[in-house]
Amino acid sequence: MTEHTFSRRRSLSLKAQEARLAYMLVTPTVLIVLLIVIFPMVWNVILSLQPIRLSNLPTINLLDFSNISLRNYERAITARGGYFWTVVRVTFEYTIGSTVLALLMGLWAALIVRDTFPGRNIVRGFLLFPYIAPVVSVAFIWKLMLDKNIGVITLLATKVGIPPISYLTTRAYPIHLFGLELNFPLALFTVIMFEAWRYFPFAFLFFLARLQAVPDDLYEAAAVDGASPLQRFWYITLPQLYAVAGTLFLLRFIWTFNKFDDIFLLNGGAAGTEVLAIQIYNWLFARRNVGVSSAVAVIMALILGVVVFIYLRWVAREEE
Amino acid sequence: MWSRERIEWRLWHVFRVLSIIFFLLITAFPFYWMLNLSFRPFGDVLLNPLRWTPRLEDIRMALAPIGCIWQNAPQCEAAVRNSSYVAVLVEYGFLTYIRNSAIISLLTVTLTLLFAIPGAYAVTRLDFRGRDMMSWGILLIYMFPAIVLGIPLFVFFVKIQNALGIRMRGNLYAVTVIYLASTLPVALYMLRSYFPTIPRDLEEAALIDGCNRLEVIWRITIPLAVPAIATVALYTFMIAWNEFLYALLFLVENQRAWTLPLGLQQLDSQEVPRTFLMAGSVIITIPIIVIFFFFERFLTRGLTAGAVKG
Incomplete structure (x- = not known):
């Protein structure tokens, strides 16, 4: 009996020792995360309730809570005749468009690289370039390739009869279709295509990894049963990819929704490409209003949270 | 037929x-x-x-x-x-920006590994209260918008600078700490998925032989995790090297502290010939492409293992 309690106490103290060591190991990480992520995250909400402008920032007392109000939110939503809602719409169009296109391109690339061919590794390496290269340089090279006067793509397009247009700064390009005149959001479309180009490698790698894990006998069995290659793709390959496509969609959706760099560098959010991240930046530096800027940031984080929540619930239900 | x-x-x-x-x-x-x-x-x-x-x-x-x-x-x-290359390097200050980018990237790698290795080890191998919360926390932070963190951090920087008289905006070392916000979650996430693949028996054998946990981490876990750690180091380096938003928010005031991406973006004006802009782009891109070709195997595996943000 004494031995029993002794060993229990000893194991408890071992456990306690282990926990103590664990705390010691995680403390630096936790502290830095508290300092540069959690604390700012919370403080951002407070800032969004205070009337702070960039000019009075140095003198204002951040701990003065007498002026707390929702006025910044009101201003964010009603400014410029409700322009905010346009920005929200553009953000969704941009995010969903880029995400879907990047996934489709990634799937396409994964399918053609799945089976071996001479030079396959080199091709695979090249396919990752857009994703790993610095965003600043790829944004500038595309900007230059799409330049109205000297862009190589613009000039090649004129050879097939497309007049030279400024792809990144044309808000609406009239298209005549069946006698109807449609205004095509060209700049937004171009930015979405850029995103698809830049982020398809990410989807490509995931799809490729998944494709290579599909057992061969599945295909052999289907071939014996007389399924044609297209049928095999449709009934065997695609269903295997649903799960990974779901994860990819979620990840890319979240990251594209928050994206600032790409549009900022391509055209600064001009011509109907202003997304929420750009608007936050513009409130902060162009209109020098810290309070409204953080209000928009809070709204953006909330929208994202709600969308992700709905998506996860929906996925969970699908799986049931 | x-x-x-x-x-x-x-x-x-x-x-x-x-x-x-x-x-x-x-x-x-x-x-x-x-x-x-x-x-x-x-x-x-x-x-x-x-x-x-x-x-x-x-x-x-x-x-x-x-x-x-x-x-x-x-x-x-x-x-x-x-x-064009000399013009960019000398006249437009890219030599300084290369130095700054190298300092900030290497420092970010060092700090990230220093924090992430013990942290990820504790989360995968040790039992403690709050472990699950930390696992979830890592994932949550991973998804959190950088621009949303940017505003309050910007405000703090201004206030600290005013109150204490320490230069914060335009300070390469202060900004390195902020870079950790985007690299730490990646590193923790990748290492957390790698550590469980190291056989527990090896660690337990060492514990029985009289090593304490810290010695086990140092002598067994880290040597066995070298491929994963190398991958994390490469990614962290690339994230820091390519980083643009935080550099724009926090370094733009002080040209001597500009990193390469910021220096290149500031070069984008009507007065600067595009040839120079492209020479600058080549200078930024080459190190990344070189790293990529040398370590492609590590990197492709790491991308899917840790789902590196971009």
Whole structure:
């Protein structure tokens, strides 16, 4: 009996020792995360309730809570005749468009690289370039390739009869279709295509990894049963990819929704490409209003949270 | 016999070859064009925008100053003046930006590994209260918008600078700490998925032999995790090297502290010939491409293992 309690106490103290060591190991990480992520995250909400402008920032007392109000939110939503809602719409169009296109391109690339061919590794390496290269340089090279006067793509397009247009700064390009005149959001479309180009490698790698894990006998069995290659793709390959496509969609959706760099560098959010991240930046530096800027940031984080929540619930239900 | 099987295979084969050509074109051509334009004098680009390769004399002119590093010939002065690369490196301060980018990237790698290795180890191997919360926390932070953190951090920087008189905005080292916000979650996430693959038996054997946990981590876990740690280090380096938003928010005030991406973005104005802009782009991109080709195997595996943000 004494031995029993002794060993229990000893194991408890071992456990306690282990926990103590664990705390010691995680403390630096936790502290830095508290300092540069959690604390700012919370403080951002407070800032969004205070009337702070960039000019009075140095003198204002951040701990003065007498002026707390929702006025910044009101201003964010009603400014410029409700322009905010346009920005929200553009953000969704941009995010969903880029995400879907990047996934489709990634799937396409994964399918053609799945089976071996001479030079396959080199091709695979090249396919990752857009994703790993610095965003600043790829944004500038595309900007230059799409330049109205000297862009190589613009000039090649004129050879097939497309007049030279400024792809990144044309808000609406009239298209005549069946006698109807449609205004095509060209700049937004171009930015979405850029995103698809830049982020398809990410989807490509995931799809490729998944494709290579599909057992061969599945295909052999289907071939014996007389399924044609297209049928095999449709009934065997695609269903295997649903799960990974779901994860990819979620990840890319979240990251594209928050994206600032790409549009900022391509055209600064001009011509109907202003997304929420750009608007936050513009409130902060162009209109020098810290309070409204953080209000928009809070709204953006909330929208994202709600969308992700709905998506996860929906996925969970699908799986049931 | 034209069976359905054979027709479909034929079509697929043709489609596949065309697709490979298409993908190679869209991924490699922009980089080729960047290189091409970085060599060609801007006047010539304006006149012949569709010249597919730089002329021999253009390349010679851009690279001539290399010969002048070791010798000081009289023609060197002109050579230096005419080279797009030298203009960017010297006149536009890219040498300083390279130094800054190297400092900030290497520092970020060191700090990230220093924090993430013990943290990830504790989360995977040790039992403590709050472990699950930490696992979830990592994931949550991973998803959190960088721009949303940017505003309060910006405000703090201004306030600290005013209150304590320490230069915060435009301070390379202060910004390094903020870079951790985007690298730490990646590192923790990747290591957390790698550590469980190291056999527990090895660690337990060492514990029985009288090592304490810290010794086990140092002597067993870290040596066995070298491939994963190398991958994390490479990614962290690339994230820091490519980082633009935080550099724009926190470094723009002080030109001496600009990193390469910020320096290049600031170069984008009407007065600067595009040739210089492209030379700058090449300078930023080359280290990344070189790293990528040397460590491709590590990197492709790591990308899917840790789902590196971008």
